[in-house]
Amino acid sequence: MSKYFDQARQTDSHAAHEAVGNRVKVQEVLEETVKSYGNPKDTAEGLLSRCRRVQLPVSSDSPVIFPGNDFAAVALESYRALRTRLLRLQGAQKFRSVVLTSATTTEGKTLTTMNLALCCAQVHDFRVLVVDSDLRTCGLSRLFGQPAGPGLGNLLDGEARYEDAILRTQNPNLFLLGAGMASHPAPELFSGKRWKELMLWCSEQFQLILVDSPPILAVADFEQIINACDGALVVVRALQTQRDMLRKAALRIDPKKLLGVIFNGAKASGQNPYMAGYAMAPQGTDNRAQDSPQETETTHVSG
Numbered sequence: 001m002s003k004y005f006d007q008a009r010q011t012d013s014h015a016a017h018e019a020v021g022n023r024v025k026v027q028e029v030l031e032e033t034v035k036s037y038g039n040p041k042d043t044a045e046g047l048l049s050r051c052r053r054v055q056l057p058v059s060s061d062s063p064v065i066f067p068g069n070d071f072a073a074v075a076l077e078s079y080r081a082l083r084t085r086l087l088r089l090q091g092a093q094k095f096r097s098v099v100l101t102s103a104t105t106t107e108g109k110t111l112t113t114m115n116l117a118l119c120c121a122q123v124h125d126f127r128v129l130v131v132d133s134d135l136r137t138c139g140l141s142r143l144f145g146q147p148a149g150p151g152l153g154n155l156l157d158g159e160a161r162y163e164d165a166i167l168r169t170q171n172p173n174l175f176l177l178g179a180g181m182a183s184h185p186a187p188e189l190f191s192g193k194r195w196k197e198l199m200l201w202c203s204e205q206f207q208l209i210l211v212d213s214p215p216i217l218a219v220a221d222f223e224q225i226i227n228a229c230d231g232a233l234v235v236v237r238a239l240q241t242q243r244d245m246l247r248k249a250a251l252r253i254d255p256k257k258l259l260g261v262i263f264n265g266a267k268a269s270g271q272n273p274y275m276a277g278y279a280m281a282p283q284g285t286d287n288r289a290q291d292s293p294q295e296t297e298t299t300h301v302s303g
Contacts, residue, residue, distance in 0.1 A: 054147045099133075233260055
């Protein structure tokens with residue numbers, strides 16, 4: 001009997017040693033993984049905490065950047081309504097990265113991008129990244145002071161790290177990625193793998209990424225930019241955007257990625273027209289620009 005007992009004890013001892021050995025091997029693999037890729041916390045909060053800081057020309061609790069304050073209250077309510085529609089849509093479709101664009105220039109997409117980001121960053125524990133992907137005009141970067149240092153162009157060139165190019169603001173939820181400097185033409189940079197890798201990484205670190213892109217019809221960059229992003233919003237300026245231009249622009253957007261249209265610069269009742277009204281039309285809504293000038297009532301969020 002003792003013979004069988006001794007054999008069983010030896011078997012159990014061998015199994016225990018084998019289990020301990022397996023745990024050691026697993027631990028070694030985990031340690032090697034951490035060394036190779038870094039601690040998950042370091043790749044998110046820890047990494048972002050090492051980013052350079054930039055001071056926006058607004059207070060930490062201001063939800064809009066505006067040249068003047070006369071109509072800021074009217075615009076603020078429209079931006080908040082736009083935020084509500086966007087976040088509701090995000091909850092349903094689970095997207096992270098959104099390109100804001102327009103058919104042509106001077107339709108207000110850059111200011112819309114920045115103000116929408118400021119409003120979204122007011123939501124508790126909702127981290128937002130704004131990206132200036134217009135490497136030609138750098139309009140968004142100029143809006144927040146065009147700080148020195150690397151930006152998106154440097155990342156796509158492989159000359160900078162994420163934590164060197166992304167900027168923190170006085171709002172703990174709001175981060176910026178300026179255009180930076182690039183040594184290669186924009187179409188070549190956006191067609192490379194680094195743009196897609198950047199968007200994948202950002203989608204893991206931020207709840208929402210808003211990308212200010214060049215106009216659709218002006219350059220070839222937009223189609224390459226949207227390829228790495230989840231969706232697109234098209235800014236249409238009241239009494240300015242022509243229908244034929246909007247139709248041409250719409251043909252360059254994958255219908256599955258078109259989240260809606262932002263009707264910008266409508267004339268609010270009793271107010272002068274000044275970036276006053278916004279509406280995000282859902283997919284399938286006929287919300288096109290006017291062919292001829294006519295008075296527009298206060299814009300509301302449709303749908």
